[in-house]
Amino acid sequence: MKSDVILLGHGSGGKLSHQLLDDLIVPILSGIDQRDQNDAAVLAAQHGRLAFTTDSYVVDPIFFPGGNIGDLAIHGTVNDLAMAGATPVAISVGLIIEEGLAISELKKILESMRVAAGQADVTIVTGDTKVVPRGKADKLFINTSGIGVIEHDLEISGSNAQAGDKILINGTIGDHGMAVLACREGLELESAIVTDSAPLNGMVNELIEELGEQLHTLRDPTRGGVATTLKEIALQSQVEITLSETTLPINPSVNGACAILGLDPLFVANEGKLLAFVAEEAADQALAILQRHLHGEQAAIIGEVTATAPGKVRLKTAIGGLRAIEMLAGEHLPRIC
């Protein structure tokens, strides 16, 4: 690579494009020296059902405490597959690069994508690179799509939450959104807030294997946060959800930053969290599964499902009051993923 920044020519399809792919992108992402010259990746046919998902990442800034746009893009797609109860198999990566991006930054991002894919035990099988003129994009946008295979017959879905279920989360809420916001706005906090971005497929596999039909719903509370996700599930499953404020795990720095900025952690995005709805009798077992996991040490049971008022989500406050929880309205924090 002669230039130390991305040039328009790197997206031309010509020599510079080939150089970028052969010298940087393919070796890092796929770990092989030579790329397959075909137009599509060919995968072996799978048994069972397939899950397919796509997501685009436009986070600003592209590097933030604990992660960057690259590992975020891999984790996000892996987690979307996992929430459908699927084992991620293959991922595609589309890069839209702004002219002028430092090659060193791109390299760092690609390397972290490779690490993230390795941790999630998924292969990056195909991709695409475009370069747009300066000012037409903001440094780097990434689209990732993923295919996963569902190797069981369970119906894990947002419409399967049932009265009596307990609701679990695998750790503190609002970390990702506040990490990006604090970094972008230069907030000086006593202790830095780090993103929770992480792959959750390993944890999900264990929940599926050990809980079986007692696992009803899985959802990752990304944009819109825990509040919006629970409201969606309450509506989809036509159940009432009651959360208990005192059981919500919240990092004190996140709580403090939210208080200063007038934000509610319940509405702040997470990138390494899942909400699991499990049958009441399996709740303690589910909690133990989550807590023994690297990304679940602070897991907690945060609420329960009843059939009283379908579609409603309520929070029992610390002082014993009750308040409603609605979906996030409008834009809370732009460009956090």
Next chain:
Amino acid sequence: MKYQTEFRDPQLAKGLLETIAATVCDYPQVITLMEVCGTHTMAIYQHGIRALLPEKIRLISGPGCPVCVTPVSYVDHAVALARRPETIIATFGDMVRVPGSSSSLLHEQARGATIKIVYSPLDAVTLAEKNPATDVVFLGVGFETTTPTIAGAILTAAGKNLDNFYVLCSHKTMPGPMAALAGDPELQVDGYLCPAHVSAIIGANAYQPLVDAYQVPCVVTGFEPLDVLQGVLMLARQVINGESRVENQYNRVVKADGNRKAQELLKQVFEPCDADWRGIGKIPDSGLQLRSDYARFDAAQQFPVDIEPAVEHQGCLCGEILKGKVRPNDCPLFRTTCTPEDPVGACMVSSEGTCAAEYKYGT
């Protein structure tokens, strides 16, 4: 944030609630208390306090949400400035979504205007420094809590000799509107929960003239749930004993004389003026305008623009809600035409607005 857990203690809350119930149980009338500040309104909803109080205590929300009391004409003025070429509008987030007569800053942004959300007026000064060929107009909306920081920003810009930083002023002061509402024969306010942060600047003594003129109990109250419950108890005791005094529940922050340094900063840069309050109308000496020495920072004076005639949305009851005369559910537009995604009035937009609180947290 130790303060957040200490002042949310369930056992202490239970004790306070029992004391409040015992205090008011034999009183023959309903006691109507107004929480003046939008942050109080939000805290009361957020912690579910209203439903925990005995029926004899009625809490009504007042005119203390700065975005909500800003008149439509101000939003129209900001929209007109946003349409100027080479202009950046810098503002706290809520103002962006407040509907003007025919547009909002959010719509202007979609049409090409540059609107930047900032968390401090000093960020707007930095924007001006970084964009010397562009006029940066900061939307100066707020009470005594934010105005000293805006005064500080203006002095900073003056110190840096910036010639592209401006403020569109709509600063308001307390307790003018509280006096206006206390004198309103249609409204019976038995006591005020006085704002916490504003009082940290102006001091608890600032409410004494209001108490002297209207014999209405005033308790400066903090924003945590135990603060609010204690404030309610102190007010209830005054009402039942037939007293009217200024009391300071929030004495861990608020002093009798307030923050002298901030007051001096305000005086140096601003002077009192009459101000228009949405729903209440013009109140003498309840606003702040830039002194003539700082006129070069005044966006209204420096940029003559055509502002469309102000049109309030038919049927919007924001004005009545801001006076505590009706509740959000009484407004025919609430939850139907007026929602947080497509707000009609400012009370639905602001994170401190009564309608936004009722929509978001009301059970």
